[in-house]
Amino acid sequence: MGKLRAIAAACIAIGLLSTPIATQAVTSTSTTAADTTPTVVKAERSHLPTTRIVGGRPSDRGTTPWYMLLFPGPYMCGGTAIGQRWILTAAHCVTDLSPNQIANSEAYVNPATSNPSSAGQIGWASVTIHPAYNDYTSENDFALIRTARDIGTTTLGYNADVNAPTLDTSLQVYGFGTLSSAGAISDYLRTADVEDRAGPVGGCGAYGLGYDPATMLCAGVVGGGRDSCQGDSGGPLTTAGGSPRLVGVVSFGSGCAEANYPGVYSRVSAAAGWIQGVTGIPANTSTSSAPNVSAPAPTAPKKTCRTYRGKFRGVKAKKKTCKVSWN
Numbered sequence: 001m002g003k004l005r006a007i008a009a010a011c012i013a014i015g016l017l018s019t020p021i022a023t024q025a026v027t028s029t030s031t032t033a034a035d036t037t038p039t040v041v042k043a044e045r046s047h048l049p050t051t052r053i054v055g056g057r058p059s060d061r062g063t064t065p066w067y068m069l070l071f072p073g074p075y076m077c078g079g080t081a082i083g084q085r086w087i088l089t090a091a092h093c094v095t096d097l098s099p100n101q102i103a104n105s106e107a108y109v110n111p112a113t114s115n116p117s118s119a120g121q122i123g124w125a126s127v128t129i130h131p132a133y134n135d136y137t138s139e140n141d142f143a144l145i146r147t148a149r150d151i152g153t154t155t156l157g158y159n160a161d162v163n164a165p166t167l168d169t170s171l172q173v174y175g176f177g178t179l180s181s182a183g184a185i186s187d188y189l190r191t192a193d194v195e196d197r198a199g200p201v202g203g204c205g206a207y208g209l210g211y212d213p214a215t216m217l218c219a220g221v222v223g224g225g226r227d228s229c230q231g232d233s234g235g236p237l238t239t240a241g242g243s244p245r246l247v248g249v250v251s252f253g254s255g256c257a258e259a260n261y262p263g264v265y266s267r268v269s270a271a272a273g274w275i276q277g278v279t280g281i282p283a284n285t286s287t288s289s290a291p292n293v294s295a296p297a298p299t300a301p302k303k304t305c306r307t308y309r310g311k312f313r314g315v316k317a318k319k320k321t322c323k324v325s326w327n
Contacts, residue, residue, distance in 0.1 A: 114186060
């Protein structure tokens, strides 16, 4: 009925790519910029990053200092600063990256636009993928990025309560992704109000056995209409209100904002022990720090073209969009 995002999903590639990145064999869980051999969990990749905010509104940047815009290799994804050197994102955003691509990947703290200035760029030092990540089922779709320097922002605490959120809990998802399935990306960060549609043990719409409540979280609205979409992969799903907590990571779905197909997110509480073990950061911990990079004044217009590449239920798809912005 819809188009699967992540298990046969869409991705956003930077520039005019004529061929997809080659599938590669991988063996372990961590890759650094200094490595000579790419090492990530899972024997082979069969899908590309999904990216996705439909039915939402522009986000108040003052409330999202922890939002990270990521450019892993040729893709665009979201992420969340959970520590001054740590970003939590989706494994499928980074699992195909070579050490050279990791060394040249970029992160930006809560940027004003989806075409940020290079002056605010933060480099990556290493990538660690969840050891139980399943590329085929998207279970445990988590990765941790260690940055090359301090991020310099207020971080977001992550949830460790396996019984939360509960059914119908109000949640918010954030991203620069497309405003409709296979549409153009947003110039500005957007947010959508959604609800937990399954609770900690229930099923998720029409996904059936493709949804694992132990490692996944189901969020949307009755009848569809609000969702993450192409461009939002790896981004945060948080509790609503004045003291948000990170409960999910954008993972996959069928189309965008379709009835009976809510968005599927990686359940952060399922990975809380792993996150603390890798980073040393306890759950529900946030830190405050003034940004260490000031925004530069606009200089000259810049034309940016991005190409969506991926497979929709086995059918290859490609769409290019360009925009001119002042950088």
